[in-house]
Amino acid sequence: MQGLELKNLEKHYSGNDQPTIRRFSAKFEPGEFVVLVGPSGCGKSTLLRMIAGLVPVSNGAINLDGKDITNVESNLRNISMVFQNYALFPHMNVYENLAFGMRIRKEATQTIEKTVTEAAKILHLQDLLDKKPGALSGGQRQRVALGRAFVRKPKVILFDEPLSNLDARLRIEMRQEILKFHEQCGAISIYVTHDQHEAMTMADRMIILNQGVACQTGTPEEVYNNPVDQFVAGFVGSIPMNFIHGRGILNEGRSFFQVGSYKIDLSHIGKDYQLDWSKNSGGLTLGVRPEDIYLDEHYSHAVAPSPKMAAQVKMVEYLGDSTIVHLEGDIGSFKSRFNKDLRVRKSQKLDFVFDLKKLHLFTEEGNKLPC
Amino acid sequence: MQSEQSHSKAGILFTSPYLIHLVVFFLYPVGFSLYLVFHRWDLMTDPEYVGLRNFTYLMSDHLFWQALTNTLYFLVIHIPLQIIVALALAIVLAKPLKGRVFFRATFFLPVVISGAAVTILWQRLYSTEVGLINYVLSLVGIDAVPWLTDPGIAMPAIAIMATWKNLGLYVVFFLAGILAIPQTVYEAAKMEGASSWHEFRYITLPLLKPTMFLVVVMSTLGGFNLFIEPYVMTGGGPLGSTMSVVLYMYKQAFSFQHMGYAATLGFALALIIMVCVFIQKKYLDSERYY
Amino acid sequence: MSVRRLILYVMLTAGAVSFIYPFLWMGSISLRPMTEFQDLGLFSKNFTLANYQAVFDRIPIGRAFMNSCLIAGTVTCSVIFFSSLVGYSLAKLKFKGQGAIMAIVMISMMIPGQLTLIPLYQLIVYFGWADSYLGLIVPSLMSGMGILIFRQTFMTIPYELMEAARMEGAGEFQILRKIFWPLAKPAIVTIGILTFMGSWNEVLWPMIVVHEKAMMTLPQMVVLFTKGGESGGQFGVEMAANMMLVVPIIISYSFFQKYFVEALASSGIKG
Ligand SMILES: Nc1ncnc2c1ncn2[C@@H]1O[C@H](COP(=O)(O)OP(=O)(O)OP(=O)(O)O)[C@@H](O)[C@H]1O
Ligand SMILES: [Mg+2]
Numbered sequence: 001m002q003g004l005e006l007k008n009l010e011k012h013y014s015g016n017d018q019p020t021i022r023r024f025s026a027k028f029e030p031g032e033f034v035v036l037v038g039p040s041g042c043g044k045s046t047l048l049r050m051i052a053g054l055v056p057v058s059n060g061a062i063n064l065d066g067k068d069i070t071n072v073e074s075n076l077r078n079i080s081m082v083f084q085n086y087a088l089f090p091h092m093n094v095y096e097n098l099a100f101g102m103r104i105r106k107e108a109t110q111t112i113e114k115t116v117t118e119a120a121k122i123l124h125l126q127d128l129l130d131k132k133p134g135a136l137s138g139g140q141r142q143r144v145a146l147g148r149a150f151v152r153k154p155k156v157i158l159f160d161e162p163l164s165n166l167d168a169r170l171r172i173e174m175r176q177e178i179l180k181f182h183e184q185c186g187a188i189s190i191y192v193t194h195d196q197h198e199a200m201t202m203a204d205r206m207i208i209l210n211q212g213v214a215c216q217t218g219t220p221e222e223v224y225n226n227p228v229d230q231f232v233a234g235f236v237g238s239i240p241m242n243f244i245h246g247r248g249i250l251n252e253g254r255s256f257f258q259v260g261s262y263k264i265d266l267s268h269i270g271k272d273y274q275l276d277w278s279k280n281s282g283g284l285t286l287g288v289r290p291e292d293i294y295l296d297e298h299y300s301h302a303v304a305p306s307p308k309m310a311a312q313v314k315m316v317e318y319l320g321d322s323t324i325v326h327l328e329g330d331i332g333s334f335k336s337r338f339n340k341d342l343r344v345r346k347s348q349k350l351d352f353v354f355d356l357k358k359l360h361l362f363t364e365e366g367n368k369l370p371c
Numbered sequence: 372m373q374s375e376q377s378h379s380k381a382g383i384l385f386t387s388p389y390l391i392h393l394v395v396f397f398l399y400p401v402g403f404s405l406y407l408v409f410h411r412w413d414l415m416t417d418p419e420y421v422g423l424r425n426f427t428y429l430m431s432d433h434l435f436w437q438a439l440t441n442t443l444y445f446l447v448i449h450i451p452l453q454i455i456v457a458l459a460l461a462i463v464l465a466k467p468l469k470g471r472v473f474f475r476a477t478f479f480l481p482v483v484i485s486g487a488a489v490t491i492l493w494q495r496l497y498s499t500e501v502g503l504i505n506y507v508l509s510l511v512g513i514d515a516v517p518w519l520t521d522p523g524i525a526m527p528a529i530a531i532m533a534t535w536k537n538l539g540l541y542v543v544f545f546l547a548g549i550l551a552i553p554q555t556v557y558e559a560a561k562m563e564g565a566s567s568w569h570e571f572r573y574i575t576l577p578l579l580k581p582t583m584f585l586v587v588v589m590s591t592l593g594g595f596n597l598f599i600e601p602y603v604m605t606g607g608g609p610l611g612s613t614m615s616v617v618l619y620m621y622k623q624a625f626s627f628q629h630m631g632y633a634a635t636l637g638f639a640l641a642l643i644i645m646v647c648v649f650i651q652k653k654y655l656d657s658e659r660y661y
Numbered sequence: 662m663s664v665r666r667l668i669l670y671v672m673l674t675a676g677a678v679s680f681i682y683p684f685l686w687m688g689s690i691s692l693r694p695m696t697e698f699q700d701l702g703l704f705s706k707n708f709t710l711a712n713y714q715a716v717f718d719r720i721p722i723g724r725a726f727m728n729s730c731l732i733a734g735t736v737t738c739s740v741i742f743f744s745s746l747v748g749y750s751l752a753k754l755k756f757k758g759q760g761a762i763m764a765i766v767m768i769s770m771m772i773p774g775q776l777t778l779i780p781l782y783q784l785i786v787y788f789g790w791a792d793s794y795l796g797l798i799v800p801s802l803m804s805g806m807g808i809l810i811f812r813q814t815f816m817t818i819p820y821e822l823m824e825a826a827r828m829e830g831a832g833e834f835q836i837l838r839k840i841f842w843p844l845a846k847p848a849i850v851t852i853g854i855l856t857f858m859g860s861w862n863e864v865l866w867p868m869i870v871v872h873e874k875a876m877m878t879l880p881q882m883v884v885l886f887t888k889g890g891e892s893g894g895q896f897g898v899e900m901a902a903n904m905m906l907v908v909p910i911i912i913s914y915s916f917f918q919k920y921f922v923e924a925l926a927s928s929g930i931k932g
Contacts, residue, residue, distance in 0.1 A: 377833070378754045378755050378756050378833075379756040379757060381750065381754055381756075381832075381833035381834070382750045382754045382755075382756035382758075382759065383756065385746035385747060385749060385750040385754075385833070386746070386747050386750050386762055388743055388746070388803075389743055389744075389746070389747045389762075389803050389808070390762070390765075392743075392802060392803045393765065393769060393803065395784075396777075396781065396784070396799070396800045396803075397769050397777065399780075399784065400776075400777035400780035400781045400784060401772065401776060401777060401780075403780035403783065403784070404776055404777060404779065404780045407779065407780060414783070414786070460676070463669055463672075463673065468666075468669070468670075468673075470673075473677075474673050474676075474677055475922070476918050476922070477676075477677045477680050477681060478676070478677070478680055479918075479921070479922055479925075480680055480681070480684070480911070480914065481680065482925060483858060483910055483911075483914045483921050483925070484862075484907055484910055484911070485861065485862035485864070485880045485906060485907070485910070486862060486864070487862070487864045487880040487881075487883060487884050487906065488880065488883070488903050488906045488907045491883065491884070491887050491899065491903045492683055492684075492687050492900075492903060493683075494887075495687075495690075495896060495899075495900070496683055501698070501699045503682075503683065503686060503701050506701050535679075535680075539680075540925055540926070543922055543925070543926045544926065547926065592773075595773070595775070596775075598864075598865050599864050599865065599884065602884075602888070603884060603887070603888055616775075617775060617865070620775070620778070620779070621865070621868075621869070624779055624782070624869075625869065630779060630783065633779045634779040634780060637775045637776050637777075637778050637779050638776055640773065640775045640776075641772060641773040641775050641776035644773045644775070645771070645772075645773065
């Protein structure tokens with residue numbers, strides 16, 4: 001089988017009670033760009049380091065192109081890594097940084113020169129070869145780090161938050177460069193980031209990791225529109241999904257979501273839930289993304305508007321391209337995202353509707369109910 | 372990979388030369404000193420077990436007690452002198468004066484020079500008839516001082532020389548301590564109406580406590596290490612007034628071949644040093660705020 | 662204000678003179694004929710190298726100088742090399758017994774050298790190393806302080822640099838040699854200066870293990886020369902010998918003053 005396959009990987013650091021990575025399985029096709037996201041400390045770096053061979057695997061196997069590399073030395077794996085702080089050798093110039101691995105492997109000077117020149121050309125580093133990393137800008141250092149990964153001609157490139165040290169504008173520029181670089185290498189790229197935009201825009205596929213467990217794998221659209229559970233729903237999206245905590249009730253054979261006096265008929269959501277709400281105390285969480293909440297007068301945008309609900313404006317964040325409005329109503333507080341042309345004032349009272357087709361329902365355990 | 376395995380391999384490989392050296396040239400001597408303490412040995416014949424005799428002799432050996440008293444006398448003069456002069460110089464050199472670097476470098480010069488060389492030089496400077504020091508004193512009308520020949524003066528003379536030799540190092544320590552205190556603390560004090568004296572008394576001095584501790588400990592270790600100074604200048608005299616413990620130990624070992632007793636002296640001295648440093652740590656060490 | 666400042670300068674200058682003048686005077690006396698030994702000034706019309714000639718005639722001081730260079734040089738290289746190995750292991754590797762080694766380093770530094778002096782001498786005699794370079798060099802080949810300084814420096818070097826190198830196939834020693842040594846140059850200079858100076862200036866140990874003239878170190882020989890009567894009590898000759906002990910250090914100090922000050926200041930951590 002071509003590609004990278006992780007089978008039931010586990011990592012248990014000695015000294016920790018809980019394993020850091022639990023039964024992690026995934027397959028990566030050649031040429032794929034996979035983004036790994038998850039909250040801080042969930043084990044993303046650990047996973048990359050296991051793949052890289054920097055951290056021994058406690059359990060499970062890693063196969064690359066059908067070969068078991070679980071116990072192969074890091075340098076024999078055909079895998080490169082781009083570190084968050086670039087990990088350039090500060091006392092060597094760019095040329096020596098790129099040549100480092102080949103020098104360790106005692107390759108011929110001509111080979112080294114040829115390979116470095118090629119990498120420098122691809123990454124536009126020709127004029128920087130004599131400089132030390134300290135004399136480079138953040139973006140240039142990043143390109144050197146990419147170059148160092150490139151000269152190995154790896155099958156897999158691992159990126160551990162490579163852009164997090166750059167300023168916002170440069171980050172957007174480098175995203176494109178990295179994607180271009182990814183295409184030129186033709187390798188599998190596994191990319192860790194904290195940045196939602198980065199994850200959504202770059203990924204062919206996303207893997208969401210929580211406490212060492214892969215919660216969901218899918219294209220950015222799938223993950224955004226059909227999160228498998230409340231964690232993924234809350235984690236993906238630059239403005240988190242609103243969660244409204246209420247109860248499910250059964251009324252004359254029909255299921256309703258109720259919070260205070262506000263009620264939504266769940267049969268409108270698409271499915272008739274013939275569930276016995278009384279069983280598990282009936283707790284139910286409604287998830288709705290800020291952009292799926294509409295002002296009553298604009299309800300025509302919503303395909304299937306919910307009943308109206310009143311709320312008061314607590315705060316307005318004007319972002320330029322859109323406006324985030326913090327609201328407080330009978331159902332609790334929530335945020336909504338509006339078109340930039342909409343003008344609302346603090347303390348204003350307004351009526352809102354949800355788009356029923358875009359609602360998500362979660363049980364008390366955070367599991368998703370089918371919609 | 373298996374980095375844990377390769378770590379152990381490298382760790383063992385990298386540390387084993389040190390550990391072997393440590394066992395042979397540190398642990399074994401420590402153990403052997405414990406053995407010698409209970410033996411009489413002249414290097415030629417086999418060691419003879421004498422029980423606690425070395426210790427009982429030590430307790431009643433007035434030369435040892437004199438050497439110890441001499442060392443304490445040295446420290447009582449050396450430490451306060453050292454601290455006052457070094458602190459004063461450091462305070463002056465902390466100001467943005469022209470030539471700071473030159474002065475600091477000058478005061479530091481004797482620090483890098485071998486104690487033997489300094490001692491040989493100072494022996495001449497201390498010369499009663501033709502010495503530079505007595506000459507300078509005569510300019511201000513002070514009579515010639517018999518620096519190294521008067522039992523009451525010889526030890527203070529050595530303490531003054533030691534201060535001269537080490538001063539630069541302690542100036543650097545104090546200077547680093549002073550420069551680490553943020554300027555804003557002084558500005559805040561000024562706004563409360565503090566005078567220069569107040570600033571020194573209530574800010575600089577308390578915040579320099581860790582440096583003080585360092586200076587006291589290092590001076591103490593230096594004092595107990597006194598050897599070449601009395602060896603060259605006075606040979607321990609006059610009347611044993613500059614005999615140091617290390618010099619006494621050296622004589623016991625190499626003039627009289629009393630190896631067991633010399634080892635006992637070294638053992639006792641090491642113990643005394645550790646107790647002293649421990650007491651100083653207990654009463655003088657304090658938190659570092661900056 | 663400016664009067665105060667003037668007073669400060671006068672006092673500082675007086676202090677500085679008292680630190681420099683003795684050395685200048687020593688230099689001057691070493692260059693003057695015996696008859697002028699009572700002169701406390703610096704200049705004379707009769708400067709001569711006769712005193713130095715006398716030193717070279719009476720004792721093998723050139724040999725002593727070479728001995729000192731050889732001993733201090735070997736000890737310094739060894740301390741830098743081995744301390745960096747141990748410092749690297751303690752700072753960047755993980756292995757069983759690491760904590761114990763760290764504890765041992767600390768203990769070995771806490772125990773005063775006076776304790777081991779006599780037994781160490783006997784060990785050297787037992788090995789047959791008295792009056793030999795081995796006896797002078799081998800006991801000082803390692804240094805706990807060097808280990809601590811390297812450990813501290815290495816701890817500040819990020820793990821990612823090691824990992825990047827490891828992924829390229831560098832072994833632990835290659836990582837140390839190609840990455841840690843170049844990045845720890847200031848620590849190497851510090852340890853180098855401290856060790857070299859310590860070894861160069863040491864007199865007690867050579868006086869214990871060496872009695873043969875050919876094996877003596879420079880300070881030991883100079884002490885013996887002035888103490889032991891070979892100088893014939895002649896100031897000028899004594900000072901000439903002493904100059905040979907002092908001048909190499911003063912020359913290096915004047916070139917690398919900053920490094921000397923930093924190195925010795927950092928020795929404070931051992932307290
Ligand atoms: N060498 C180690 N020894 C013990 N525990 C470790 C080690 N490295 C990481 N951990 C633990 O494993 C967990 C996951 O760490 P990891 O660095 O993989 O998280 P991460 O997802 O990369 O976080 P971040 O987003 O902050 O970079 C953390 O709880 C961390 O404390
Ligand atoms: Mg991480």
